[in-house]
Amino acid sequence: MAAAPRLLASSSPPLRGLAVSALVPLMLAGGGCRASLPTDHASSASTPAAGPTMAVPAAPPPPGAVAMESELHWPVPPPPKPDPRDPRLWVALAARLAPASQAAGPVPPPLRLRSARGGLILTDAAGHRVQGADLLVHWRWQPLAQPRIWRRPALGPFASFESAEQAADQWRQLGVAAVIAHPGDWEVWAPASALPPLGLQPRLQERRLPGRWVPELRPADGARPLQEPIRIEAPGGLRWQNGVYGGPFRLQPDAYGSWSLLEEAPLERYLEGVVPHEIGAGSPAAALAAQAVLARTWALRNQHRYGVDGYHLCADTQCQVYSDPRQAGAAVRQAIASTRHQVLSYAGRPIHAVYHATNGGVAAGFEEGWSGEPLPYLQSFVDGPAALQASLPLPLQQEGLALLLRQGGAAYGASHPVFRWQRQLTAAQISAALRGVAPRLGEPRSVRVLERGPSGRVLALEIVGSGDSTVLRLDAIRRTLRTLPSTLFEVRPVAAGQWRVVGGGFGHGAGLSQAGAIDLARRGWGLRRILQHYYPGTALVPLTGLQSEAPPVIPERHP
Known part of the structure; x- marks a missing residue:
């Protein structure tokens, strides 16, 4: 008491x-x-x-x-x-x-x-x-x-x-x-x-x-x-x-x-409660520094997220996971200190600094994850060495996607445990997930991909039932079918009312792949090279340097 x-x-x-x-x-x-x-x-x-x-x-x-x-x-x-x-x-x-x-x-x-x-x-x-x-x-x-x-x-x-x-x-x-x-x-x-x-x-x-x-x-x-x-x-x-x-x-x-x-958290102390929970405190120094820059940029770009409620950000997965800042070890604190008040900008504004666990070997464009116009610094590309990129030209068609899912082990970050995955979907699972979305669907009879983006990700998934049909689009696919780690997948029927889903990656796939950044840091890549790899054409600037300027030219991508 x-x-x-x-x-x-x-x-x-x-x-x-x-x-x-x-x-x-x-x-x-x-x-x-x-x-x-x-x-x-x-x-x-x-x-x-x-x-x-x-x-x-x-x-x-x-x-x-x-x-x-x-x-x-x-x-x-x-x-x-x-x-x-x-x-x-x-x-x-x-x-x-x-x-x-x-x-x-x-x-x-x-x-x-x-x-x-x-x-x-x-x-x-x-x-x-x-x-x-x-x-x-x-x-x-x-x-x-x-x-x-x-x-x-x-x-x-x-x-x-x-x-x-x-x-x-x-x-x-x-x-x-x-x-x-x-x-x-x-x-x-x-x-x-x-x-x-x-x-x-x-x-x-x-x-x-x-x-x-x-x-x-x-x-x-x-x-x-x-x-x-x-x-x-x-x-x-x-x-x-x-x-x-x-x-x-x-x-x-x-x-x-x-x-x-x-x-009321000072920004740099806030990062001490975010960075170790988002990428892992044992990551290489360059990956930790990249995560610090992105977490800082994301926070400032999204400061209006909960403005209607009178505050900036939440502490859970609707924002960035924020927990006890005391848990930040020496490596995390060094990564934050070495990038103090630095953000990633485009045209003088903080970028949409989205990131995720692993992209499965191919990055998504912004428009493949959410409704909205494409962003020049969030492009789809094969996330691997030049030989892998040459073997998988974009946009990924059905054959290219199947090849990536079978032989994408040369991609950056391929050691992540959810780099490749399989799931089973049943009619009962789908019915339960769609109860509030399509109440007249009936018993699911068919699950079919209607549209894919340049990276091969599913943009529209049609589900036909005995009474009605519905189409899930973009982020609503994973939001509804929560067992799916990503939208980079193929789906095939295996029996009446059963489908096998074979896919890759964990998360929306746009921006930095944390597994990829860790891999690249271990290969000797530095902070700026990693950031330019995942956000081409952006600039690393201090907070006081954010101002209006002409958009930079988007460079060609090199491995």
Whole structure:
């Protein structure tokens, strides 16, 4: 049990400019739609648009409720833009704490904050301070005087942030202030009056909120409400999950009316918690340095990823896995220090620094992994010596793909355990995976590749059932059929309701192959050569050097 906190008099001014007006209602949205726009009380998949595009007024709210027409979500201030001279990221160690959906259920468990050494200092927006080594933040349900109703047109769910961002950009090109959210899956929300992008059919989401959970402390002399946001300082570190984090920290609302525990992490310390978990601390120095550059670049390029929730990045696989920075050994720290504040840029901007475990011997172009235009520095190529490249000209046709999967052992990174793989798919597995995507599919009868990209990866996979058919595209293939490590595969029937999938690689295949980088580093390649191999035409620059400039020429690739 946590010791009773010691309440201190307000010895510092309130956190001015950070406070959100007290306990305003949850999820905000309007509602705008196409003529036949269906109403949905949960996330729903985007479907092709049909018929003329028009905006129609949303239905009025039920009696006693208030419709929010001017906002899309709970009002959360955006996180500050990182300063290139001293960049810091707001990273969510825990998200969706005390969700409002639990109103009818049990009280959410208290949030326990424990110091690793010494004490914690908690300060709320009113300037009230609490000090203790072990603090419990309790939750109290606060009903609203009137239930709130929010309606908004939404696209999604999407298999990835990258695909959601492409859809959001289509809306933004029409002048619509679209936002990307992650209530469970990636979605794109727009104001009520927004006309849908061509070829996309949003659904009208409706949310109702009778109240929300609010934080409070419960010392011996009575409950003490806490005004948001709440700042936590931990000079000796905060114990969280199985690690210790340096902070400082924030407890603040998100776009859904629940709460997030954030760490305000200096960028270089953040990398100490990322690099060893992404590539492995025992990797060669050049591979570690490349991973440090890419993790730094990726973080800055994606700092808007959770802007709707008031922070920059998460700590799980939706971002980069971030764990206890103390676990970084000497080699990882050296890799980070040797590349301090350096990022990979193209045309003066941080690149899409995507990376993955192994590409199976052939790299994917950006457009083979996500919907969107090709990127000049993310191209498909055979990832191996000149002789292998000459034997496998791109685009890979069926014979070339079969040859790669059989004889690709000369490729860089071929020693990775998932460089080659086999999986069995059954009708029962496919039915279960597609239950929410194609509810009328029936019993799967056929699995067929409709389209491949230049690297041979599957871009469109058709599944025909006894009642209907569906086509999975791009990142939705692995998102739906989660047993498949990549989309670089061949599929063949082996019996009624059974298919064998033979493939290579683990991950989307675009950008740096971590297995390939490790192999190349062991062959004597340096940092810059590895980065140019996987991201041709980019420049390694300091953060302060990011500026607009003419796009560099894309060089020819040499092994």
